[in-house]
Amino acid sequence: MSGRAEASTKSGFKLFPHPVLTVVLVIVWLLLVNSIHPRMIVLGLGFGIAIPLFTRRFWPDHPRICRVGVLVRFVPVFIWDVVIANLQVAWLIVNFRRELRPTWVVVPLDITDPYAITTLANVISLTPGTVSSELGPGRRTLLVHSMDVDDPQALVDRIKRRYEAPLKEIFEC
């Protein structure tokens, strides 16, 4: 936390206030024009430098990723869960005879970093039968709507173990 405080109090002009954002913007631009012509790389670099400079005030903090290894292991788990989520939801929709048991559950949060909470909420919305609905007062709890639940506590445990624990390692150190 102290490192972040120092970084945000440091003032003065920087050509690359967000180097990662610059790289991402160049890649997005190259994908958008669907070419790796040198002209496009130069134009992309132009955008990659200009956009972070113009939007500097919207980015008070850097998201900090401390454990890249955990992130690399987390992404395949996440993509696998998205595919499974789709199959499960499709099955629940098609299976007309089944009675759904939709439930609201409250997930108590251990993570405090805003970027980590945002990522967790999005991951919950994209994975099996759950949509994150509201962040509770003081960012301590997350209200989640789930499509078909047997045991609410088991769902909460699963979210905490499978998603929150790795995100805590990735974003908070």
Added chain:
Amino acid sequence: MIGELVVSLFILVGATFALIGSIGLVRLPDFYTRLHGPTKATTLGVGALLLASVIYFSALREGLSLHEALITLFLFMTAPVSAHLLVRAGLHHRVESRSRAPAEDHGHPDPEAPI
């Protein structure tokens, strides 16, 4: 030939999931449950269609085409955010919910409470 078969397979899978997502909109019991259809079943549908597009243009047409990856990326960023906003708007307006309420009160608006 094989390429075309693979492409048509992905298009069919994609179309099926998009159709199921839309059926979900009609069939599911309440507003909050209906939201699950568009956020998920369609993600895989659009994903399969985009994969078909990548294979078609890369293997059978002018060469490597990857800008479909951007659509996936933007979809993954926008779908959960829009679902979140829709649920919040629903909670704010006390839209009727047929879902079981949370076990304990944590200061969230109670979807079951009368206006």
